[in-house]
Amino acid sequence: MxxxxxxxxxxxxxxxxxxxxxxxxxxxxxxxxxxxxxxxxxxxxxxxxxxxxxxxxxxxxxxxxxxxxxxxxxxxxxxxxxxxxxxxxxxxxxxxxxxxxxxxxxxxxxxxxxxxxxxxxxxxxxxxxxxxxxxxxxxxxxxxxxxxxxxxxxxxxxxxxxxxxxxxxxxxxxxxxxxxxxxxxxxxxxxxxxxxxxxxxxVKVLDHHVEAAKHNLKGSPIVVAGGYGMGSKEGFDMLFELAKVLHGEVGASRAAVDAGFCDMYIACGISGQIQHIAGMQDSKIIISVNSDPDAPINKIADYVIVGTVEEVVPKLIKYYKQNSK
Amino acid sequence: MTKPLKIVVLAKQVPDTRNVGKDAMTPEGTVNRAALPAIFNPEDLNALEQALRLKEQHPGSTVGVLTMGPPRAGEIIRQGLFRGADTGWLLTDRLFAGADTLATSYALATAIKKIGDVDIVIGGRQAIDGDTAQVGPQVAQKLGLNQVTYAEEILKIENNIATIRRHIDGGVETVEVPLPCVITVNGSAAPCRPCNAKLVMKYKYAMCPLEVDANSECGIRNAELSKSRPYLTLNQWSVADVDGDPNQCGLSGSPTKVKTVQNIVFQAKESKTLTASDADVEGLIKELLEEKIIG
Missing domain, CATH: 3.40.50.620 (HUPs)
Structure with missing residues (x-):
């Protein structure tokens, strides 16, 4: 009891x-x-x-x-x-x-x-x-x-x-x-x-099909997420490249929220609706890339880079490649 | 063989929480409801579309929109009629106020019993102001009906059995469920058709009695026209109209109580603000590497 x-x-x-x-x-x-x-x-x-x-x-x-x-x-x-x-x-x-x-x-x-x-x-x-x-x-x-x-x-x-x-x-x-x-x-x-x-x-289940998740965000210490501010498919391609060089995963906002926490969270063009923030607030390091210096997400970020995703992400990739061994 | 279906769509008027702009929060940090437009809950529109498709596939079927809220939620019924619904019901009563999902489900289930002989109750998976996804299954339980949640498409209805494709975690499932049943529809289902211009003309001045403001143009038109066009007076039900037990409605019928509500105070950190210049970006990367945050 x-x-x-x-x-x-x-x-x-x-x-x-x-x-x-x-x-x-x-x-x-x-x-x-x-x-x-x-x-x-x-x-x-x-x-x-x-x-x-x-x-x-x-x-x-x-x-x-x-x-x-x-x-x-x-x-x-x-x-x-x-x-x-x-x-x-x-x-x-x-x-x-x-x-x-x-x-x-x-x-x-x-x-x-x-x-x-x-x-x-x-x-x-x-x-x-x-x-x-x-x-x-x-x-x-x-x-x-x-x-x-x-x-x-x-x-x-x-x-x-x-x-x-x-x-x-x-x-x-x-x-x-x-x-x-x-x-x-x-x-x-x-x-x-x-x-x-x-x-x-x-109720009869005629067909039940489950695929192993392609991306296991939970197991990934680094998550790169893109929001509405990404705009284009090209923008997302850039995020995949950044995630790849950092050995992280790309998560669209919602999936990243579901993932809970990670070591580093790079929010690209995400304004920061709060359900999003509730999900990633516990990430150890949060980096926000946003052209709007007043985006709500910036308040909980450790680093805010004011600039467009198109401008900043290639530089992150470039300088990571130059400086990591 | 197709037989006509009686379909009730559960729909909710919600504040548009998806587009929370800077003015959505007051300087004191509370939610500024006035700054958020009231909209048709998005997944309820997906549900409406499934209902309208069934109506087309099964001639003679009817689709009614059931909503609960203040008088202005009559707009949800109009939006349904504009898209092809045949009728609607607004549950409105101060006794319904303050309901949690269980009391809401009780009210809706009571209304569905009043409507009677319903083959399919269909609604969105969840509403964007609560995100609980509880009302569909709770309505099903209260009516003693089977439920299929997270539906993406009703593939067919034959011999009183619905075949439904539904979303599950990491995959899809196809299930068969006998009617009557409750279905909740996932946002990945087909989007709802737009309003039909002829139907907009027909139902533009349709109103629930409590909505009619004798001083507004719409109110005056409704009063004039509804005499000769009874379909312009929308159904409006109180707790008494649906033979509801007031103790199971609203705040008193809600087992959950809100202890506290806190505005999200961003745990503001000591942010470092950088520009997009090469020097700043390179400096950041070096810092992250030195602190072994990235390797």
């Missing part, structure tokens, strides 16, 4: 990285609340194949649902599993990836349980809350912190009276780490049919 749950997403028998990142975050929250970290995974043929990808992140108990029709993911069976499991387990917190699956599943589950859900959180913390209207005080709520209004503000959301407190988080926002402490590492394999009604398998 009252534990922290993380929904584990899989592609076949491969556990999604975002789920591992959330386990690490979930472990911290569970330690702070002095409760257990539980994980739930559902798939087909996963028994014996996913446990090692889940337990080392500090999981006290893993509920592994293995059955036909649970992969590829469809909404209803996975919803049934979570809703019925949560009715038994009464978790206080449930985290899932802000992925296509998490954003399909989370709202369905939250609506079934009439619990609050906050999408795309960038920070999760534990704290108190005083409701000014009801004068009620709440201890140890989950602060679900996210950019809102197109990223122009940051809102802290709480769910005072409904459980579980649910939140989704994008890939790369939290960092995964093998748990150094002691966790119980218990695994149970519940009977799927006790949780999922036969009618739930009504």
């Amino acid at each position: 009252n534990n922290v749950f993380v929904y584990i997403e899989t592609e076949g028998t491969q556990v999604a990285e975002v789920s591992q990142e959330l386990l690490t975050k979930g472990r911290k929250l569970a330690d702070q609340l002095d409760v257990e970290l539980h994980a739930v995974v559902a798939g087909t043929g996963i028994k014996g194949k996913v446990e090692d990808q889940i337990l080392p992140y500090g999981v006290d108990k893993l509920f592994a649902f293995d059955g036909e029709g649970l992969f590829p993911y469809t909404s209803a069976p996975h919803t049934d599993i979570l809703v019925n499991l949560f009715k038994e387990e009464q978790p206080q917190i449930c985290l899932m990836g802000a992925t296509v699956i998490g954003r399909d599943l989370g709202p369905r589950v939250s609506s079934s349980l009439t619990s609050g859900l906050t999408a795309d959180c960038t920070q999760l913390e534990i704290g108190d809350f005083d409701d000014v209207k009801t004068k009620k005080h709440y201890d140890n709520l989950l602060y679900q912190i996210r950019p809102a209004f197109g990223g122009n503000i940051v809102a802290t959301i709480v769910n005072p009276d409904h459980r579980p407190q649910m939140a989704t988080v994008r890939s790369g926002v939290m960092q995964k780490a093998i748990y150094e402490g002691k966790a119980k590492n218990e695994v149970v394999y519940p009977e799927v049919s006790k949780y999922v009604s036969p009618e739930a398998y009504v």
Whole structure:
């Protein structure tokens, strides 16, 4: 009862990285609340194949649902599993990836349980809350912190009276780490049919095709990003060249945001809408190339080069080549 | 074999957060809503297009636009009618105000029940003012319907089964779902057709009763014309009109509460501002190399 749950997403028998990142975050929250970290995974043929990808992140108990029709993911069976499991387990917190699956599943589950859900959180913390209207005080709520209004503000959301407190988080926002402490590492394999009604398998996946990502921005310490200010395809070609010489990756704004953080982030012709900034603010070094000296992004940049992308990027390439060994 | 479909498009009027200009924030750092134009949520337009295509493929089908908001959100219904929708409903009531996604979904689901016998509920994946993508699945759950999110194209509907291509992380998927169902449409789907000039002429003065300002030219025209043209009076529903439970609407029906809202204060760093001159760019590269930020 009252534990922290993380929904584990899989592609076949491969556990999604975002789920591992959330386990690490979930472990911290569970330690702070002095409760257990539980994980739930559902798939087909996963028994014996996913446990090692889940337990080392500090999981006290893993509920592994293995059955036909649970992969590829469809909404209803996975919803049934979570809703019925949560009715038994009464978790206080449930985290899932802000992925296509998490954003399909989370709202369905939250609506079934009439619990609050906050999408795309960038920070999760534990704290108190005083409701000014009801004068009620709440201890140890989950602060679900996210950019809102197109990223122009940051809102802290709480769910005072409904459980579980649910939140989704994008890939790369939290960092995964093998748990150094002691966790119980218990695994149970519940009977799927006790949780999922036969009618739930009504949506048929005819074709499921996933390509390994061409560019793994998360693994790239240097990201070169181009915005609307780039204008032309030639402009982007230049960015690819710069990324190549620096051994980095090119990311269009959104993908770079999703990537979370990197060692160096070169923003070319990006004015800096704030959802963008929320994504790359934690990069160690930010360089902004922009002809507008007042572009919002410049305020969080370490270096601002005032000039056009066409002018500056070739010079960056040229002087890098000249000065690196 | 094609049978007529009753389609409801969920659409939201949103501030255009994509084009946040310098005047979008007040000097105090709060959002200046007045500086942001109110627009048809972009992915809801993608959804409208899918609905209109289905209407063309399945003769006799109807498309209605359902929106919730203040009276001025009647504009969303007009924009739908201009593009080929047959009707629309505006949910407007102070009791709806302050709704989070769950209370919004409750209100929309209640209205859809009131509309009745709907084959397809279709909306954008998410709205640009919240980016939550929660309302579609929550409406589906409240109605007990199957859902397909992130749809890119409805490939066909046959024997009451929709075949849909959808976006997934790192790929695509094709799924079959029996009707009735809820579909949310991704921005990568086909863009919406433009307004049709004849329809603009026809519905230019269509208004919800609460929108009618007796002193404005549009209001006067609406009052004159709607007597002989009842289609110029758009449907407007309150909580009571849809037999809604006020406790599940608006702020009181919202499990999530906003604790604090902070304006994004840029964690302003000590920026070094450089020119595009060769000396400055070369100096920067040398500095980055010396600090081993690049190798």
